[in-house]
Amino acid sequence: MTVKNLILIIILTLSTMMHGTAQFDLIGQLSSDHTILNSLNPAQTMDSTIVIGLPGIFNSNRYKGIAYGDIISSSNNINTIDATTALSVVEPSNHYQNYLDLQGLALHVTTKSITISAGYNVKLMAYAEYTDELVKLGLEGNAQYLDEQLSIGPNFGLRSYHEVYLGLAKKIGNISVGGRFKVLSGIEDLSTSQSQINITTDSEYYALQFDNQYQLNSSGVLAYTDLSDFEVDFDAIRYSGLSSNVGYGVDLGIGIDVNDRWNIKASALDIGKIKWTKRVQNYTSSDSYSYEGVDLVKLIKDSDNFELQDSLYNILQIETTENEYETALAGRYNVSTTYEIDPSQIVGISTYMINHDGPNQWAIALQYRKQLGRLHLSGQYAYINDNPTNIGAGLGINLGWLQLNAYSDNILGLMDMQNTRSTNFRLGASVHL
């Protein structure tokens, strides 16, 4: 494997890693299903004594920079990557994020003004952040960047975990408060805790200077021998008990009924962390190193064979350890307000912020919901990070004992996920007794 191919593989892996990530869930604030509202704000109480949340799915996806469909086309079982296109769309800072929430069963029991909740979820997330300098290095080469320092270290993570929670919501007058305590069990993780790799090519005779503070941690994912020999095996959804890689998290929420029509809500979700202890390995490259070419005298004395690739692989001096490490959950913060125009119409404003291992993200949406009999139709215009064109839509159906929901913050993006910069969708159902 040449060094050039290694860089290309890194770029491609980042490009295709689970198609985006962004855990925005804006239009869900308008849902008529209280289980969805409760998942977004633990202060939400139920409208029935017993509510069972059925298995559902939530997935969000976001790119900034190179989208999958921008550079990859497929024909006759061959994936083709267009380097020219990649270079034209890459931005100074690029990221990919994807979040998948597989909701298992949940049980909500309400008595008087208290709702007690318990449930199980599996969550997966993937994210990556990298500079255009990494892409340019791989596709253009370093010859036009002599004596310039290129920052090429990608920051990324690939993670899955189980979540079991117990929650409590209570309405006191016009104020609702609630919280959930969550026990987490990590399934697998591969993530960076430090991501600095700087490379400078000297103009004298192209000696390479690396200045690294890079650490990649793995729990059961990466089998690494050297840069030319490694294997990534991410078994995302696997039940192996809840006693390994244990973590804890909390969700907190508050709601205020200003009056009969106007409601303000705020929540902080996924505040917590996981401690990875099982099958842990850390790969660290720190300090400054240089590659100045082969010492011919030493080569003649010691060996008859010279491979440039082998020499380059050896200069990064990756140290392997087996130290436990922690990863924080991607905290999500939401403030929303709704106003009931009449019993069949609601308008709202929702804001969202995600505190991620990548860059923080934020969004704001203007929302409207109309009830038509048993149907609830929602519409939304949202500005999500740098993307102003997000038209959301939702459909809820209330059959009394059964409620079904489907919605997305960017309905148009679902039609073209390979090229869209940001989208999500949720499918859910609940039984109300």
Added chain:
Amino acid sequence: MNNIRLLLLLLSSSLILWGCYDVPSGDTTEVVNLNGSYAVPLVNTTARILDIEQSTGDNTSILVDDEGKVTIFYNGNVIRNTTATTFPPVPGIVIGELPLPAPETVLSLEDLVPFEGGFILNKATFTRNSLQYRVKSAVQEKISIRIFIPQITKDGAVFSQTFDIHEDGIYGESFSTPYYDLEGWTLISDDNNLSIFYEATTASGDLITLDEAGLNFSLLAFKYIEGFFTQNNSSESGEVITIGVYSTWISGGFDFEDPKLTIKVQNSFGFPVRTKFNKLELTNVNGEKSNVEGTFIDEGFDFNYPTLDEKGTVAYSEFILDKTNSNIQTVFNEKVKLVRYDVTATGNPDNDDSIIGFLTDTSFYNVDIAIELPLETSINDLILGDTFDIDLSSYEEVINAEFKLITENKFPYKMEVQAYMLDANGVAIDSLFRDEAYQVAGADTSAGSTNDSPTSIRYTTFDNAAFAKIRSAEQIAIKAKFNNTEGQEGPQWIYEDYGIDIKIGAIINVQK
């Protein structure tokens, strides 16, 4: 009914949405429209004369004098002789029956101690050995026997043992005594003989003559021997010294001002030894052989040796064959690559019986032979070359490449370098420097070892067609031509800080 229709609508909508997203799952992935230019360092070497020579063979050593002048030694196998070789311990010597009737037996030491050519032993100290007696008598009485050797003493006491036979009432059979330790006992003789006495007394007090008597040495070994040793020879032949300095010579003059053959001897034997070359033959790079001629070859040379007053010390000797006492300079500058020698070492070469010598159990002599090559040389259109394997076949996407060569020459010789790409049959496909050979000026060493070393930068480019041409090359042959720089004619010394710094980088353009 309405609820069911709504449910079906929702499910079908979900399936349609999923169908819109189709993840390609190709078997292979390839990149197109790739136009990259990659700059990599290839070589960064500081090759000093010390490094170059040390890489040419395991028999090489370097000496740098106080002025930094370099001398190379090509070392030959050491000739080593020890007491164990000259006077090997003799196990289990059995001296047969002692002659009778007189209870005195005289043994010749020459029969006892093996030494080629003979000797007159004055003094010897035993080590690691012991002595056993064997006797027999037909007298059917208890017999008390005392055997003593007046010439073997220790701390003033004579070596004497007393024992009885027939105590058990068994008569007519041989009786063997236990082994009596001889460690540290010293034998002194002035006539090269060993006299052994016994007294055999019956129970009734009568002196008798034994029917049989003999003695066994478990091992005959000496810690110290002193005496006269007659002339004796040992030979070492067929040794070879490989000279690496011409291993890459192709043509041209490369003469050494003062090559030498040095012989260094360490000797702790206490008698003279003379070494003579039966053959000293030099073979050049063309396979032609020549013999070295000179005084030492004709007459041989004597080692120094410690005197009796210098027991336990080592005497050093050094002999040099150089241009003043031999034809070695003339012969060596015919591009010698092998030196083959055949020597004989002769102890007491003049057989002088007035020389009383000695040896101990740790005595030895070492003879180190080396070709000493002071690096004071004359160069005239010298061409050196070597060939290395290369493999460019995996660089299929490379469309052209530019190599940048930076050289700092600290030798007082101007250089011309060219490299040829050879195919599988050894035929040149192309050369690295197409227009002309890469020329590097020599360093100015007129101030001695300090020098002004010029730096040369050269670019060479292989375009698409040229790179395609050399992609099939399997070897690269490098030739370098050297000449003295202007104003520095005649032999020049090479100093330890002489060398050459080479840096090579490449910009490789890839297209796909």
